[in-house]
Amino acid sequence: MLGRVTQKTWSMLVYLFLFAPILAVTLMSFNASRFSKYPPTGYTLDWYVDAFEDPAIVQAILTSAFIAIVAASLATIIGTLAAVAISRYSFRLHEFFRATFMAPLIIPEVVIAVALLALSANLNLQGGLPIVIAGHVLIGLPFVLTVVSARLHGLGVDVEEAAMDLGANEVQTFFKVTLPLAMPGVIAGLVLAFTISFDNFLVTYMTAGSGTVTIPIKIYSMLRFEVSPKIHAASTIVIALTVALMLLYQFFSRESEEKTH
Amino acid sequence: MTKFDVELDNVSKRFGEFTAVDNVNFKINKGEFFSLLGPSGCGKTTLMRMISGFEAPSEGTIRISGKDVTHDRPYERPTNLVFQHLALFPHLTIAENIAFGLRLKKLSNGEIDRRVDEMLELVRLPGLGNRKISQLSGGQKQRIAIARALVNRPAVLLLDEPLAALDLKLREQMQLELKRIQSEIGTTFIYVTHDQSEAITMSDVIAVVNKGKIEQMADATTIYEKPQSAFVANFIGETNLLEGEIASINGDATVVVVEGVPIKVKSVAGAHVGQKAHVSVRPEKIIFDAIDADSCNHFEAVIDNAIYMGNYTHYQMHLGQGLKLGIDVQNATHCERKSIGESVHIAWSADLGVLLPGEVQ
Numbered sequence: 001m002l003g004r005v006t007q008k009t010w011s012m013l014v015y016l017f018l019f020a021p022i023l024a025v026t027l028m029s030f031n032a033s034r035f036s037k038y039p040p041t042g043y044t045l046d047w048y049v050d051a052f053e054d055p056a057i058v059q060a061i062l063t064s065a066f067i068a069i070v071a072a073s074l075a076t077i078i079g080t081l082a083a084v085a086i087s088r089y090s091f092r093l094h095e096f097f098r099a100t101f102m103a104p105l106i107i108p109e110v111v112i113a114v115a116l117l118a119l120s121a122n123l124n125l126q127g128g129l130p131i132v133i134a135g136h137v138l139i140g141l142p143f144v145l146t147v148v149s150a151r152l153h154g155l156g157v158d159v160e161e162a163a164m165d166l167g168a169n170e171v172q173t174f175f176k177v178t179l180p181l182a183m184p185g186v187i188a189g190l191v192l193a194f195t196i197s198f199d200n201f202l203v204t205y206m207t208a209g210s211g212t213v214t215i216p217i218k219i220y221s222m223l224r225f226e227v228s229p230k231i232h233a234a235s236t237i238v239i240a241l242t243v244a245l246m247l248l249y250q251f252f253s254r255e256s257e258e259k260t261h
Numbered sequence: 262m263t264k265f266d267v268e269l270d271n272v273s274k275r276f277g278e279f280t281a282v283d284n285v286n287f288k289i290n291k292g293e294f295f296s297l298l299g300p301s302g303c304g305k306t307t308l309m310r311m312i313s314g315f316e317a318p319s320e321g322t323i324r325i326s327g328k329d330v331t332h333d334r335p336y337e338r339p340t341n342l343v344f345q346h347l348a349l350f351p352h353l354t355i356a357e358n359i360a361f362g363l364r365l366k367k368l369s370n371g372e373i374d375r376r377v378d379e380m381l382e383l384v385r386l387p388g389l390g391n392r393k394i395s396q397l398s399g400g401q402k403q404r405i406a407i408a409r410a411l412v413n414r415p416a417v418l419l420l421d422e423p424l425a426a427l428d429l430k431l432r433e434q435m436q437l438e439l440k441r442i443q444s445e446i447g448t449t450f451i452y453v454t455h456d457q458s459e460a461i462t463m464s465d466v467i468a469v470v471n472k473g474k475i476e477q478m479a480d481a482t483t484i485y486e487k488p489q490s491a492f493v494a495n496f497i498g499e500t501n502l503l504e505g506e507i508a509s510i511n512g513d514a515t516v517v518v519v520e521g522v523p524i525k526v527k528s529v530a531g532a533h534v535g536q537k538a539h540v541s542v543r544p545e546k547i548i549f550d551a552i553d554a555d556s557c558n559h560f561e562a563v564i565d566n567a568i569y570m571g572n573y574t575h576y577q578m579h580l581g582q583g584l585k586l587g588i589d590v591q592n593a594t595h596c597e598r599k600s601i602g603e604s605v606h607i608a609w610s611a612d613l614g615v616l617l618p619g620e621v622q
Contacts (some may be wrong), residue, residue: 167363
């Protein structure tokens with residue numbers, strides 16, 4: 001048996017190992033020195049100004065945001081409908097469809113990217129935005145499906161049956177009862193899919209081609225030429241956005257839990 | 262027009278190998294308070310879900326107001342259901358909950374408001390329309406669930422054990438309330454319950470369901486006084502269910518020998534000497550007395566236990582040969598109660614027992 005103190009120390013070390021790089025990047029983005037030296041020689045916001053004055057970085061953030069909004073919205077619509085179908089109806093190959101929607105979670109992203117490239121070649125697309133979005137929809141789907149299914153499970157079928165008993169057909173029941181009650185789960189799924197799309201690197205890198213530059217790709221390409229504090233600033237923006245969205249997700253999933261009970 | 266609101270013809274429902282409902286037939290008159298009574302798992306909920314359209318029968322026909330609805334969807338039927346767990350919409354106010362069905366029918370706002378108010382009056386919760394569901398007590402939610410169903414003016418209102426979650430006093434109050442509402446609006450009610458006292462209190466007709474079949478269908482008095490099977494006798498109220506063999510049949514008088522004791526009982530058609538049979542005697546039909554008449558059962562017994570129940574005392578006793586009986590005696594006067602070990606004379610008229618030939622399945 002480990003003592004309480006030993007246990008706590010180990011936990012702290014594990015957290016330090018996980019979060020030290022993130023803290024370091026954040027700290028260095030405010031470092032007055034051009035070089036990543038510790039301790040910082042002073043604090044400045046110059047690197048953020050630099051980053052926002054670089055049109056390529058701003059363009060990359062906008063591109064990432066655009067892709068994430070489109071991909072997350074599509075993943076949420078498809079994932080929500082799939083969750084309703086899978087958790088409320090029984091049909092042939094039920095388990096097969098569930099497994100298919102969950103598959104992107106276990107299939108390596110490299111394989112997904114290669115498959116998407118093959119598809120894009122067949123469609124004469126040569127990579128680019130549509131294929132990147134398709135890839136991001138794919139990897140966002142299992143997350144939306146999981147979060148919305150959990151919410152639907154918590155709701156139970158009683159209220160939907162009540163709506164049908166009172167004269168609502170299947171479509172009216174979905175829009176008047178199922179969707180409003182599942183909404184915290186749907187929004188949580190949307191936020192999760194947005195986060196996953198926003199900082200995806202591998203699938204984007206392999207399918208984007210030269211015309212589409214997202215912020216993770218921009219940071220990666222900048223690193224190959226220089227280690228500028230500007231990169232720390234850009235990275236910190238991505239981290240801040242992701243953390244903010246995860247907090248939002250936490251908020252909605254807690255909301256979701258409270259409403260069910 | 263048919264005078265029946267609900268008709269079931271040879272309705273069966275199988276789930277895989279399991280037969281939940283087995284060839285059920287019944288007709289329910291317009292305006293009747295009809296109860297489906299049975300233990301859990303007997304098929305009563307499946308029957309109700311088939312009438313409201315959530316399950317399709319494997320065989321048979323269901324007609325409502327003369328129209329075949331066997332394969333209609335729930336929203337195509339003139340039935341409404343009060344769910345066991347109420348299933349009120351938590352994202353809507355009370356008024357919006359009640360108006361749900363009316364909005365789907367695209368009634369005018371004025372008409373909807375009028376009918377919602379009328380319903381809130383009927384369930385005695387006027388002026389609560391703007392509250393949230395979470396602000397209501399259990400009994401109030403119950404009334405809203407009933408209002409939400411009744412506002413659509415269904416031909417048939419189905420109620421799935423709606424009072425099971427309430428405490429005893431509130432449940433008794435809601436039973437009377439339901440009966441009042443039903444007689445005010447005259448809608449046919451189908452009430453599903455496993456609680457026999459609830460069924461007896463409210464129903465015009467009770468159908469006792471066991472293992473997917475209807476054991477007996479009659480008014481409460483007949484079900485209680487003249488049960489047609491050992492299951493019904495045992496399930497409704499308390500009874501002494503004595504198992505023995507028919508020793509003689511002499512016109513109206515049959516004698517069943519139970520553990521060596523000859524018990525006199527009124528004859529029924531279809532019984533024969535030598536057949537296994539049950540005699541059901543309600544504990545309140547037996548009295549302390551020494552009448553010795555041909556038409557009476559009269560025994561000496563020894564009291565084993567006396568349980569004071571407030572308005573009556575329940576005595577457990579045994580006869581000389583060991584046969585055990587239970588007797589309920591009203592505590593009407595200050596008369597002394599019998600004590601344990603005391604020897605007593607007991608008697609009951611032969612026609613107060615019920616002869617149930619055949620073995621219990």
